[in-house]
Amino acid sequence: MRTVPPVALCYVLCAAGGALACLAPAAGPATPWPAVGLLAVLYTGCEHAGQCRVIGRRVPQGMGTFFPVLLAGAFLLPPAAAALVAVPGALFARTDRRPAGLRRVWRAAQLALATWAAARVHGALGGTAAVSAPHSPYALVPAGAAVLVFCATLALLDGGILATAERVPLRAAWRGLFPRALGPVAVHGLAGLMMAVLWRSPYGPFAALLVLLPMYISCWVFAQYHRERAAHQETIRALVQAVDIKDGYTRGHSERVGQASMMIARELGMAEERAEVLRFAGILHDVGKLGVPTRLLRKDGPLTPEERRIIELHPEYGHEMVRGIGFLGEARAAILHHHERMDGSGYPYGLTGAQIPEFARVVAVADAFDAMTSTRSYSRARPVDVALAELSRCAGAQFDPQMVGALVRALGRHGWHPAVTADEAAAQVPWPRAARRAASR
Amino acid sequence: MTWTRSPGPGSGRARTTVAAVQGLAVVLTAVSLGSTVWKGVEEPGTALAFGVLIAVGELARWGAPGGDREPAPLGSAGALAYALLGETAGQATHHGALQVVAVCVAAALVGSVPHLALGHGPSADHMARRVLTVAFAAVCFQPLYNQGRLGAWLGDGAAYALLLVGLLVLTALCDAVLAAAMAHARTGWPFGPLLRDELRAMIGIGSAVCATGAVIALAVAVAGLWALPVFCLPLLLTQLAFRRYAAVRTTYRQTITSLARATEIAGYTPQGHALRVAALSRAVGRELGLSEPDLTVLEYAALMHDIGQLSLVDPVADGATAALPAQEQRRIALLGGAVVRQTGVDAEVAVVVERQADPYREQPLTARIVRTANAYDEMARGEGPQGPLTALERLRLATGRDYQPDVVESLARVVSRGGVTLPPAG
Numbered sequence: 001m002r003t004v005p006p007v008a009l010c011y012v013l014c015a016a017g018g019a020l021a022c023l024a025p026a027a028g029p030a031t032p033w034p035a036v037g038l039l040a041v042l043y044t045g046c047e048h049a050g051q052c053r054v055i056g057r058r059v060p061q062g063m064g065t066f067f068p069v070l071l072a073g074a075f076l077l078p079p080a081a082a083a084l085v086a087v088p089g090a091l092f093a094r095t096d097r098r099p100a101g102l103r104r105v106w107r108a109a110q111l112a113l114a115t116w117a118a119a120r121v122h123g124a125l126g127g128t129a130a131v132s133a134p135h136s137p138y139a140l141v142p143a144g145a146a147v148l149v150f151c152a153t154l155a156l157l158d159g160g161i162l163a164t165a166e167r168v169p170l171r172a173a174w175r176g177l178f179p180r181a182l183g184p185v186a187v188h189g190l191a192g193l194m195m196a197v198l199w200r201s202p203y204g205p206f207a208a209l210l211v212l213l214p215m216y217i218s219c220w221v222f223a224q225y226h227r228e229r230a231a232h233q234e235t236i237r238a239l240v241q242a243v244d245i246k247d248g249y250t251r252g253h254s255e256r257v258g259q260a261s262m263m264i265a266r267e268l269g270m271a272e273e274r275a276e277v278l279r280f281a282g283i284l285h286d287v288g289k290l291g292v293p294t295r296l297l298r299k300d301g302p303l304t305p306e307e308r309r310i311i312e313l314h315p316e317y318g319h320e321m322v323r324g325i326g327f328l329g330e331a332r333a334a335i336l337h338h339h340e341r342m343d344g345s346g347y348p349y350g351l352t353g354a355q356i357p358e359f360a361r362v363v364a365v366a367d368a369f370d371a372m373t374s375t376r377s378y379s380r381a382r383p384v385d386v387a388l389a390e391l392s393r394c395a396g397a398q399f400d401p402q403m404v405g406a407l408v409r410a411l412g413r414h415g416w417h418p419a420v421t422a423d424e425a426a427a428q429v430p431w432p433r434a435a436r437r438a439a440s441r
Numbered sequence: 442m443t444w445t446r447s448p449g450p451g452s453g454r455a456r457t458t459v460a461a462v463q464g465l466a467v468v469l470t471a472v473s474l475g476s477t478v479w480k481g482v483e484e485p486g487t488a489l490a491f492g493v494l495i496a497v498g499e500l501a502r503w504g505a506p507g508g509d510r511e512p513a514p515l516g517s518a519g520a521l522a523y524a525l526l527g528e529t530a531g532q533a534t535h536h537g538a539l540q541v542v543a544v545c546v547a548a549a550l551v552g553s554v555p556h557l558a559l560g561h562g563p564s565a566d567h568m569a570r571r572v573l574t575v576a577f578a579a580v581c582f583q584p585l586y587n588q589g590r591l592g593a594w595l596g597d598g599a600a601y602a603l604l605l606v607g608l609l610v611l612t613a614l615c616d617a618v619l620a621a622a623m624a625h626a627r628t629g630w631p632f633g634p635l636l637r638d639e640l641r642a643m644i645g646i647g648s649a650v651c652a653t654g655a656v657i658a659l660a661v662a663v664a665g666l667w668a669l670p671v672f673c674l675p676l677l678l679t680q681l682a683f684r685r686y687a688a689v690r691t692t693y694r695q696t697i698t699s700l701a702r703a704t705e706i707a708g709y710t711p712q713g714h715a716l717r718v719a720a721l722s723r724a725v726g727r728e729l730g731l732s733e734p735d736l737t738v739l740e741y742a743a744l745m746h747d748i749g750q751l752s753l754v755d756p757v758a759d760g761a762t763a764a765l766p767a768q769e770q771r772r773i774a775l776l777g778g779a780v781v782r783q784t785g786v787d788a789e790v791a792v793v794v795e796r797q798a799d800p801y802r803e804q805p806l807t808a809r810i811v812r813t814a815n816a817y818d819e820m821a822r823g824e825g826p827q828g829p830l831t832a833l834e835r836l837r838l839a840t841g842r843d844y845q846p847d848v849v850e851s852l853a854r855v856v857s858r859g860g861v862t863l864p865p866a867g
Contacts, residue, residue, distance in 0.1 A: 135530055137667040137671075211656055214652055325692065325695040
């Protein structure tokens, strides 16, 4: 969003105007200022906790928005006052992307409108009385309705900004926004209800604060989870880069085999989780080459039988390496058997036909396809249709015809767009080179 | 990762400590069950509701027994809430401390029946700790409350909530001390760092459990029993978050271990070397009182300490880097550090790997430990039954420059206790 389209600007200004109209009644005498102030400070604090150094040595970034305080405000306060709670926190929140000012105004307006609507619905259903005397589960009804309205307002406004600023078609912008947000908002809503009940009880606001602790901790742990997962993917990438460089292939061979395997998996109608594991099988299929001497992998000219035998050990090496990685599951068998052939002339075990694991048959096809369509030291890249014709010719003897057919169909439908992504182009230095530089320092 | 140690010199005293704690828990359970059966249950509806909550929490426990600090957070929170419950929906309750213990134990046992049937029930230590901490909280609160003194002193407002939180903090501290004492008795690791690790973990899931316990006790007092299932939901979310975090950490560790095996398969280092050095480093780090995050850094660094050799064109004979000239060692270490930096692991790990060949006075403690453990494993290998002693002797002779004397002595203690047994692979 470098230059803001005028439509989007207009949309944001309209939202801000609407929010101001909702906030206006707060100037009247009915506003309980101490409660508004306390909740607003609390919300701002929660939004800023990510930057605070006191709470934890390494608080991760990107904890997401913290709704329980806003919803508690909606359950406790009149609509205008509840909307006011959201404003300072959203205005002072950190944004990484430009234009920061406009984004802050938009966020404040959006949250103020959603909170106002939620408070309105909650009040209309008699929620205020239910929160003050919560002797029956009826308090859940207005709270549930308020959560629904809150979530729907957010989704509606979000869809609008996607449509105006990013020019996504309206229907596509709205699709899935509401159901995706509902789960987390519902849990936050229960926490908000809990806060409101305790706030109104004789125990007062202090008891309400206790509710935030488990919520904060779970947000914190989720953020750590994402960080750790990113680090893990980075490690796998490093592993794969190491193989590609050692082998002297064009960079990204492993990633592309993963991509092609995934396409075949989707075409075969595999469940999403299995397809993901199959992608890892494709990415890691040659990891055993780390164990083969670099001289052999890069040798120009014909190999002696002895050298060939050593290179052909790489599936077993790879299997030995990833044996301990639990989540790879079936992918481990694929790494071991991706050089088997349907007629039994492959290695390491010479399995035939259906004895070869399904994942291995997929990876074999994807591997051969990418080897043909990318430039190697010993051959030029061939066009996709020539490669597919070659695969079809070898189907039955070398490859599983079912997998070849699936690849042909998938490519016919989606085309072949190998992921030479921006981050590959802006790549970090491949590691032996970086390592050499570090060592010469 | 599990560690088994041969019994050390303090094992007699250790057995007494563990037996005392478990015995106390068993006696307490027997007395409270007996008394409750004899006198009958006060407010059976409330007791049943909390019992169901605790049983469900126990049912939803995660992980291997003993693997996690708080395997059943919902069960613990429910038990603490019942221990600190003074009213339901404005009506005063009358259950005593013994009934609290009886209900909690019975519910926890019912909830762990399926786990026991599957062969991974809660460990005896864990159950004993649970009984004692719940009993502690209940004994602090229930008698005072039931005699009406709390109401007279504090009234019914914010001071009451503060008192509950204070009691929970005290209970958590007791639990941490108890857990550290049991771990100390079982493993012989120093008590101070163990207690520090327990307290650090307390800030995470422990504080969520305590806060939820207080919230449930207060919310039930205000709203009644319908609040019970509703208000447990945020804690379930916390439990889910921790579980996913634990899963991704396990996967990550496995991947790092695989990366470490790459050098073994490539023939640069002997079989199992990286795992042995990691296990030794961790044991020495424990012995020297490092905290849990430092131990993780230590373990990852030890696993990847030879990774720089992958960038070499020709393998070092037997992977014995400790025998190479210092200049060459440092070059390989720098290569390794550069590789580790690319893998997205914590930068501290990379520092340890690239500094591992420096003289010990220039190294961080973690790098000193990895260097010593690596040298020991290389020297002790293949020298027959005398290998360990010879290796320790050679390390002691080199403490002037290469190895820190304290670390070598700590390693000697670890080795004399029978070293470490590796976790089963896969």
